[in-house]
Amino acid sequence: MKRPLIILLLTLSSFTLFSQAEITETEIKDHIEFLTSEKNAGRYPGGKANKRVVKYLIEAFKEIGLEAFNQDYKQVFEVALRVEKGVKKQPIVKTWNVVGFIKGNDPDLQHEYIVLGAHYDHLGLGGPSSKSEKKNTIHYGADDNASGTAALLEIAEKLINNKEQLKRSVLFIAFGAEEQGLLGSKYFVEHPLVPLSQIKLMINMDMVGRLNTEKQVYMGGAGTFPDGVRFMKELGEYLGLQPIVHSGSVAGSDHVSFYKKGISVLGMHTGGHDQYHTPEDTLDLINLPGEKEVCEYIFQTILAKASSDEAIFFINQD
Template sequence: MICLNTFSQEDITQRELKEHIQFLTSDKNAGRYPGGKENRWVVKYIKNEFKRLGIKPFNGNYKQVFKAELRVDKGIEKKPIVTTCNVVGFIEGNDPVLKQEYIVLGAHYDHLGLGGPSSKSDKRGVVYHGADDNASGTSALLEIAEKLASKREQLKRSVIFIAFGAEEQGLLGSQYFVEHPTVPLSQIKLMVNLDMVGRLNAEKQVYMGGAGTFPGGVDFMNTLGKSLGLNPVVHAGSVGGSDHVSFYKKGISVLGIHTGGHPQYHTPEDTLDLINLEGEKQVCEYVFQTILQKASTTDEMHFINQD
């Protein structure tokens, strides 16, 4: 009789990526807007995945709660303030010294709800599914975390996983984290951010900014990407406009990874059927290998300013 482990799986799979995106983009979750019951459902889902994978919380709590001031349409003065949170966990490294150094993998889980000031469509009152932005990054975060958990004995450095809230409201979750970090910021050696990684094109181009912010980063990301059959478009700077910016501003090395823009960005039409699941799996393997290699080496890591 063959006994299958149903709790943890080493391989990143298209099936699991799809299942995560299906949940995140479901009409029930109403576009993953900050605050409210839908936000709590998504947070609970991510928290339960962390727990299932043996990813530990800091101080016994996966949730880092904060207040978010929401964007409003022009002409509306009063900005609502809601309670939302980041979901944070970690895998401890094995080296007695290097385990005090951290690599962060992050992705924002929120989206635009039923439309609003950040939308590129005039539709209101309909679900903005945000399959690529950023259910793709959140699903990738969970799948990469699962594979890293299966290789935890190889890790010298520790790895922190953060699902950020309220990114669409102005990077609020990542800003809150760097102002209230769970470990000293000086011990974070690299932050890798996944934002819109579900639409790999036929040329297999993976775009990234910030590769020059850590030693040898540009060559490393180029060589690794090509070895995996990808065509990395690597920028030393071009740090860009997602949650990794909050870390860069604190003098932390970053990689902001995405697969490019598209007409469905910030519209209700950003849906699961347009996600390239095979391509997203390839991007996940790329990021997994990046973190595994940087977390399992003794090579010194330090910040290089690209401004």
């Protein structure tokens, strides 16, 4: 018989009380501040800014203590950049996914993976995906998706301090070139670093920095794994949030690439806003206490699923 969810949550809470690393507003802000800095110029694929961001992510992965596949955190791929109608195509550029993992402790379940992902790129100076009339202006992308990238690092740090509880392994991916057409995640699922059959759940964070006053956290795909809708609703409410949980509605970001391969997914966000894909998506509009709450929600989700031996399998929502 399954334990009631509340008992599971109280048990997980007792694990985290003794964690040496907590998710903090200060660290979330520091990560977003770097990612949205002028020198990173909107985190466009290719070029010095892209390399600088990738270096930052690798150093963070190392400092956290994530393991690398074949001693390399980088997964390189090439991108044909989008251009405005009538504009000459740009040269193909090189960019990267940044990948690390925590190995689970169960002899059998450690070969199963939960993936946590977020794209780190944005629009650079605008381009065809911009919603602004301002041309050649840095699109900072604080919510889209420096917020998700910061969350990825903070959740990884807390999970590694609770790794003794993990039966399954957890894989962390900072995707490149999402704004160019989900290219980083598409490349990963076509060139996976572990067999796709061993990936049991992919959780994606894209725009998680603008939690509203009603504390609504939106997600699609909760029906793609067993009991997902009930679990995500009850866990969110237990943590004082108002989860808006969709069984399907799998669209819009890097989790789509995994869903198309028959992998269970959750696409997490805190809702749209007028600053989306404009230069006005800046750090001062990020709800730092709110993002911390969202990070805790996702952390508890992964801890529960990675520390359980209950089967996770794909349920098609098409």
